[in-house]
Amino acid sequence: MxxxxxxxPFPPLDDDLPRNELRKRLRRRRQALSFEQQQEASEYLAINxxxxxxxxxxxxxxxxxxxxxxxDPNLYMDLARRRHVQFYLPVLHPILPGRLVFSPYHDxxxxxxxxxxxxxxxxxxxxxxxxxxxxxxxxxxVGFDESGGRLGMGGGFYDxxxxxxxxxxxxxxxxxxxxxxxxKVARLPTExxxxxxxxxxxxxxxxxxx
Numbered sequence: 001m002x003x004x005x006x007x008x009p010f011p012p013l014d015d016d017l018p019r020n021e022l023r024k025r026l027r028r029r030r031q032a033l034s035f036e037q038q039q040e041a042s043e044y045l046a047i048n049x050x051x052x053x054x055x056x057x058x059x060x061x062x063x064x065x066x067x068x069x070x071x072d073p074n075l076y077m078d079l080a081r082r083r084h085v086q087f088y089l090p091v092l093h094p095i096l097p098g099r100l101v102f103s104p105y106h107d108x109x110x111x112x113x114x115x116x117x118x119x120x121x122x123x124x125x126x127x128x129x130x131x132x133x134x135x136x137x138x139x140x141x142v143g144f145d146e147s148g149g150r151l152g153m154g155g156g157f158y159d160x161x162x163x164x165x166x167x168x169x170x171x172x173x174x175x176x177x178x179x180x181x182x183x184k185v186a187r188l189p190t191e192x193x194x195x196x197x198x199x200x201x202x203x204x205x206x207x208x209x210x
Contacts, residue, residue, distance in 0.1 A: 023142050026185075031069035042074065042075045045203045048202070048203070049178070050076065052206055055080075058135035058174065063088075063137075065118070071179055086104060088104055088134065093123075094123050100158070131162055132168075134173040137173050137175050139152070140179075141177040142183065143183050146207050148196060150200075158195065163193075163195060165195055175196070176197060178200070178202070
């Protein structure tokens with residue numbers, strides 16, 4: 001396997017840079033990756049996730065399907081299933097606005113595009129797992145810093161869904177952000193509503209946050 005050389009990282013950013021502008025720049029960078037670059041980044045990510053101690057005992061893990069240039073966790077999922085791990089995809093809650101539920105994901109599950117164009121399983125009362133019953137969640141990140149500051153797509157779905165972890169930390173699954181290494185920036189201010197991550201894993205490193 002040839003060595004994957006990621007695009008040059010962003011230089012330190014001004015604290016006054018609007019978050020929306022930062023989001024646009026980072027999304028353009030990851031969208032510009034070739035298929036080969038994405039594939040090799042996925043391979044390195046899978047290795048780092050398999051070696052992440054936060055995931056060693058996890059048997060119920062939520063993740064996402066990439067659709068905007070996000071780093072692809074599918075190879076990790078394929079390998080982790082050999083350890084009898086069950087995976088789940090986020091589904092927009094049809095009743096509680098801005099929140100997610102999690103449905104089992106395996107071969108044969110039918111997916112349909114939600115209102116954002118993201119494939120997800122159909123909502124079903126009988127086929128879902130509450131957020132508190134997950135062992136770990138792999139968050140897609142748009143940007144991050146080494147201290148755990150993070151930038152998402154701006155919808156706040158994960159923050160609202162896992163807000164309970166602030167008052168009930170013992171029920172909290174391991175919350176792990178994943179991204180391309182070049183999505184790391186110098187500093188991202190933490191917002192009051194941001195749910196803290198346990199770690200951030202990229203194709204190059206694992207950053208322990210708490």
